[in-house]
Amino acid sequence: MKKSPLDDKELDVLNNFIEETFGENESLFDRKSDENLNIKMYVVYPTVERPYYTVVTMGLSDYTMNITGKLAELLPNRIELVMYVSADWNADDVDDPDRFLVFNILIAVANVLIDAEFAVPDGSTVNFGEPVRDDSKLSVAMVVHTDTFCTLPSGDKVAFRPVCMLSDGELQFRKENGVSAIVERLTLVDSENPLLTIFDREPVADENTTVPIDFYDMHASKIEKKELDTESINACNHISVFILWCIENDLIDAEFTEFFGQDIEEIKSGDYDIRKFFLNSLGGVFEKEILSDTGKQFVDYYYKFGAGKKEPSYPSDVDKMALEYFGEEKYNCEEFRDEAYLFVPYDEKYKKRMFKFINANYKKFLKNKK
Secondary structure, eight states: OEEOOOOHHHHHHHHHHHHHHHOOOOEEEEEEOTTSOEEEEEEEOOOSSSOEEEEEEESGGGEEOOOOTTHHHHSOSEEEEEEEEETTOOSSOTTOHHHHHHHHHHHHHHHHHHHOSSOOOTTEEEEOSSOSSTTOOOOEEEEOOOSOEEEOTTSOEEEEEEEEEEOHHHHHHHHHHOHHHHHHHGGGTOSSOTTEEOTTOOOOOOTTOOOOSEEHHHHHHHHHHTTOSSOGGGGGHHHHHHHHHHHHTTOBOHHHHHHTHHHHHHHHHTSSOHHHHHHHTSTTEEOGGGBOHHHHHHHHHHOOTTOOTTSOOHHHHHHHHHHHHHOHHHHTOTTTTTOGGGTSOOSHHHHHHHHHHHHHHHHHHHHHHO
8 A cells, every 4th residue: 555644624524424424433542553554543332223332443544555447446545444343342441451452453454454555355354363362262354345435525435344353264164155155144143233343252154164045043133133023934035935936946956856845745736835844844044955056056146145236136136026015115114124025925926026036037047047
């Protein structure tokens, strides 16, 4: 990175953006590192809406990344770091080593990024070599890309990159399965904010962990945590319908079909609720192993969380269907708390609506496969 300090006007814009986006800072930590990086830490305290601390750096954006060509038009050329820390962190006790642990992690990451010659890839890591705390199994800091950025008067953009902590095993899982896969696994820790750092948590993955396509618990936990007025079985509606479509279109593995032959026949005839089969026989976990080779290729193409706006994405289509069903005003109502898809009634019309999306994307998949 090249040093190119922000001027006072740009600093004011950045300060206002941080306050508007993350909340008013109630504590400030100022530190000059060995690499002559002067970093301030804005600490935003937990609230009802955000029941965790938010720590935002200020100073890393005095450096610009070396981004050229078309990427320069697409990627922010400056960054700051954000770390979400569980509410049991003691941000005020100067005698508590944990207070400085969070700050030191962010400074260490910042120093590594400054030494980078080019743009920081999604999922970049800093390995501390051992757990950062005696009671912790977390030893790796991972930098994740998000769409949160501030545009300065000069036209430069400052991206705010969350930093979360991983165990060695979780790092191996990320290397083998990608950033989105480990972030999805981290929803088991906190479904609302998977990037939340809880130092004494247990790891949720290692090199032997298989990647499910989707699973009931991730959606059911939203019902519980947000206290949504809907039945818990609705957490598996969209997953079950996709499996049903695969059954009806012969995209299920032959051995699986033979083993569950009677259940599948009853599902096809309508005598057995596919949702109960999913929960009771599959344990509420949708994995690739139950699909044929073509079925596996199709889910890789279509059943993707966090896909871009123009990319095929079944989870996005589930939300689109809910929007079409309720209309924009009801879809965004307080009752649903951004989870309208969990309130759409599960019936034959539900299946037809989702089958329409799946069929359209399967045709595109087959066309691209040729």
